[in-house]
Amino acid sequence: MENHAGFALLVASFCLIWVSGATSISNKQYLGIDPRDLSYYKSDVIKCINGSKKFTREQLNDEFCDCPDGTDEPGTSACPEGKFYCQNAGHIPLKIFSSRVNDGICDCCDGSDEYDGNANCPNTCWEAGKAARERLKKKIETFKEGIVARKKEIEKAKEAYTKDEAELAKLKSDEKMLKELVQKLKEQKERIEKLEQEERLKKEKEEKRLREEEEKSKEQEEKAEESQQHSTDSSHEQEILMDSHDREIESRNDDVTKTESAASDAVEQENVDSGAISDDAEGLSKEELGRLVASRWTGQEASEKKDIIGNVEEDQVSHDPDEHYGYNSETEENRAKYDEDDRANYDEDNFEDDQEDEYEDDNAVSDGSYIPDQYEKTGSADTTDTSNPSWFGKIQRTVQNVLHAFNFFKTPVNVSEAAHIRKEYEESNSKLSRVQSKVSSLSEKLKHDFGKEKEFYLFYDHCFESKQNKYVYKICPFKQASQVEGHSTTRLGSWDKFEESYRVMLFSNGDRCWNGPDRSLKVRLRCGVKNEVSDVDEPSRCEYLAFMSTPSVCLEDKLKELEQKLGQLTTMQPQNHDEL
Amino acid sequence: MMFVSPPPLCRLVLAVLFVFLFFFAAAAWKKDEFRNCNQTPFCKRARFRAPHSLPHYAVSDLAISEGHLKARLLPWRPSVDPVNDAGDPPRSLLLLLSVYQGGVLRLKIDEDYSAPSAPSKKRFEVPDVVLPDLEDRRLWLPRFFSAEDGAATSFYLSDGFEGFLRHDPFEIEVRREGSKDPVVSLNSHGLFDFEQLRQKTEGEDWEERFRGHTDTRPYGPQSISFDVSFHGAEFVYGIPEHASTSLALRPTKGPGVEESEPYRLFNLDVFEYLDDSAFGIYGSIPFMLSHSLKSSSGFFWLNSAEMQIDVLAPGWDNSTASDKSRIDTFWMSEAGILDAFFFVGPGPKDVLRQYASVTGTLAMPQEFAIAYHQCRWNYRDEEDVASVDASFDEHDIPYDVLWLDIEHTDGKRYFTWDRVLFPNPEEMQKKLAAKGRHMVTIVDPHIKRDDSYHVHKEASEKGYYVKDATGKDFDGWCWSGSSSYPDMLNPEIREWWADKFSLNNYGGSTPSLYIWNDMNEPSVFNGPEITMTRDAVHYGGIEHREMHNAYGYYFHMATANGLLKRGNGNDRPFVLSRAFFAGSQRYGAIWTGDNTADWDHLKASVPMVLTLGLTGISFSGADVGGFFGNPEPELLVRWYQLGAFYPFFRAHAHHDTRRREPWLLGSLAAEGELYVDDGKSYNFEHGAYIHRRFIFSDHKLTSYDLHSPPNVGLKKFTSGCTVERIILLGLPSGAEKAVIEPGNFKADIELGPLTLRAATSSVAPTIRKPNVRIADNWSIKVL
Structure with missing residues (x-):
């Protein structure tokens, strides 16, 4: 028995060896x-x-x-x-x-x-796997919370969107009615003016006749003046206006050219300066000379100067179209403003935007992300006066009253009534232009792509900030992004689009870099419970990259994927890991 | 001696690339900032002299002494002295001829310091450039022979060659034994001039002024000039560093030559250098190689002062029977002595071997150093480094070395780290090292004048800085602001500097860290021509003017020795240097400096790198992609393809450029593979990849190995592969097809199954080529 057992053992061990050998071979092969x-x-x-x-x-x-x-x-x-x-x-x-x-x-x-x-x-799989599992679990938590937050956000966004759409519809109908109203008032006004004019003419003719003999010597002048003042030929008037526009545009262009060439002169001057280092080297201290030469490689000092010049040029160029546009549509009154102070007024629109932004930024600063309530306030604040039905009814009634009260067949014209109509016309007209501007800004907003579920809708009126060392980065989705250092602001770009199926926000055409491209910023979105910007970086010169966590990109599918992965990790757990 | 070889991390797959092109406002080369020949008095004096117009020297007192041939050169005074502007009559000069094994003749001419009116200052002889064992290889001349009825003397040089010294006027010739055909000669046109040191005459003004800088020139004029003729030569090559689109040196003077500057050898940090210009840039090697199908020869002037060299077109001397198969050259230097080497050839490989026997061969690089290097000014912080490293892995693009430029330091104080950006440099290097990768950091010679900076503190306390003309520490402006420069001429200071690289002294360094020496021309932003004033004073009272071109060489040497010391002699150093001099090959790699991302610079890089190879610096390359500006995608792809052939293969970019790491090339990809032999993944039978392999015996590359022809057969690819080779060197003997024209190879050379086709300007048939199978015909064309 012992022998047999021994033999069996021997065979078994041979087998074992053979088997293990075979396994190792096939393991190697596969x-x-x-x-x-x-x-x-x-x-x-x-x-x-x-x-x-x-x-x-x-x-x-x-x-x-x-x-x-x-x-x-x-x-x-x-x-x-x-x-x-x-x-x-x-x-x-x-x-x-x-x-x-x-x-x-x-x-x-x-x-x-x-x-x-x-x-x-x-x-090291077990240890590394453990860490990976921890990370994964954490990520899954974030996703779960994020998905909830996202749902809420989408709800709010949809609400806001519907509201804005309704608002827009309302505004549009208001606009239509106001237009009609204004048209009526205008007609009345013109009629009154015509009457007034006729009256005046009549009166003048009378007076003229009376004075004719006494003032014969001045007759010529009087006539000329009259024809100028009372010319009612509108096309003629327009021609004159156009002429003056053109002239002014021309002269503006001249100005621009001058400024530009002055700027490029400055650039040239700059070049000459650095090129001529030593034409005038005695004039420079040793240190200045050293710095100047170093700046060729680094572009630092030169860059700052050139950047400024570059900006000026760019501003002028980019404002040119506005300027023309402005001229054609502006009233005479506004034109006068141009003449007085050309630069400040080009930016009227931008200026308003800026104010708006500042207001919102204040909110953003508080916790780096937006407060939904605030949005509603902001959203409605603008439209309160127009959307209030009582307001519109009131204006309508007033106008009706005024129109009805006016007696067109009565001469002479009732002065106070005429003034009243003029005033109403002006008020309604300015109301109309306010409503029109709201319509256009709201339609502008609604034109944007806010994501498949409008999940980015609430980003529209908000800016997100992040402080990195000495810079504060301001990111205003759908508008622009900037880098602020103290009092100086550098535009990193204006809103371009979403990329990589809403995982990246792209801002482009920012301020020009010396020796480099226009600045641009990519904001990479990742799932997070709160809206938060972190890690702004400049991997290549003037090409910025920021990371922003937001619930908007916390997607169910991705969560499922993660959970699956975690499941895999747990089931793949080696049974003998405890022994290890 | 043990040499540690790193784990093979060898395969380089280049997935190539994509980069936007945008306008790069080039401020361009500032011509006015650099002196041309006319603004350089010694050059202006010498350049337009007519042949034989000078009072000449004659040989006398010829004798053999300790195996040298010695003589005195007596100035010949005509009765009417035409051009003697100095007061003293010229003294006689001492001439010494020595012969070395392998066909090398050395000629020294210096002042006779024993003469009664001799100067107290000795002229500078460049130390530590010729190999220390050169003297052991000197042949003792037993005798000389009288020739031409006593008007000349000849002596043994090597088998088939003899030295020949004509007495009046003196002329030195290397010539063939028997036929007496000259090979190389000096002073055949009587242009030898030696401005002897002398006292200032009354009212004489020795100062030179250039763009607000004053050179006090306390020792006055001391230049040397002479003509050298290469007989039977069709082309001359060498004398780097110049940017040029032609490998052969174009004539600079003579009939039919457009007005040109002479080739200038003066190490300068030139911002945005031109791609084709005779002006000097970062390095200098006064070695010229002549070549024709019949024979090759070489001439090397060991002199580190500013040099200007004219290559003269036939007929330059108005001789009617101009010898078209001869190239005359004219050499001028501001100071120093005449210490020249003639190399007899007869083949180009022989010339290179002979040159290498004087200045040394390439230091055997570590394997990682010949692989691909990734550099940028600057990888900003540890995160950036980690992400670049990870991206290489992610895209399976092999690379071996990641580089950190000046921004990694604490305020450009070398040997320190910006601890905000790089809080854990050791950790960072260890992470790379764990994957068999290395890191290189930059260490420049300008030391920030800041008393809290230990290097400055020590150097100023020990008096280790170069002094200005008034005896104070020279103070110049560079990256670190107000800076001083260690006096690398002094061996003690070099030792001190070398010790700075020990792991203890260089905080944050690890054994996988290697070094990059930049700005070592030296670059001085507020100095004349962006460099050090010539009247600055070095060790032993040597003026900077005398040693300028070798400053970077000594700096490179000290750094390489530092790394050697760090590893107790067991770790081969890797040091890249921008400035160089003859012999720099013994200390590491050289690159062609701040080139520009345009096609012309791509093109120029080939002759530039090849010229470096021809003058001993086989381990060199140009910045792939071009340093300044943004390469258009195709240019970058082409540059990678060409760059794989540079012996030193590194991509680098200015901080204003867009990122252009290889994976950013996206869809515009040129697939290729680059293997550095790892000893096993190469399969000859199946036509695997062409490898690049260093051959070394005795742990040293010899020049023969370096330049031997490839033994390329379908199944044999095991030896003789070179670091770099040009067709000139790879010619099978007797190949008549290989006519090499200036800047244009007309060659179609059969090398076994590997056909090298060179249709256009230059070809670099090294053995490293992406995606090329050995059986394939291949060629590189540089537009």
């Missing part, structure tokens, strides 16, 4: 293959996955590349195109470039990529 693909490799003749060639099982992982796509060498570095699969039990399985196999560097946490004995790779 090295680097994704378990899901194992069946593909079971036949004796195997096709390259791209169909280009065939190879025998013996050629699998024989360190010679038969398939250009690397099918035959999943476990070696023989094929440049190959991928090596590491199981990484306890962590996430990984496919690495086959160039990493046996290159002396541990790439897989289970160390399976380094099997030739040249590198000692301990299995």
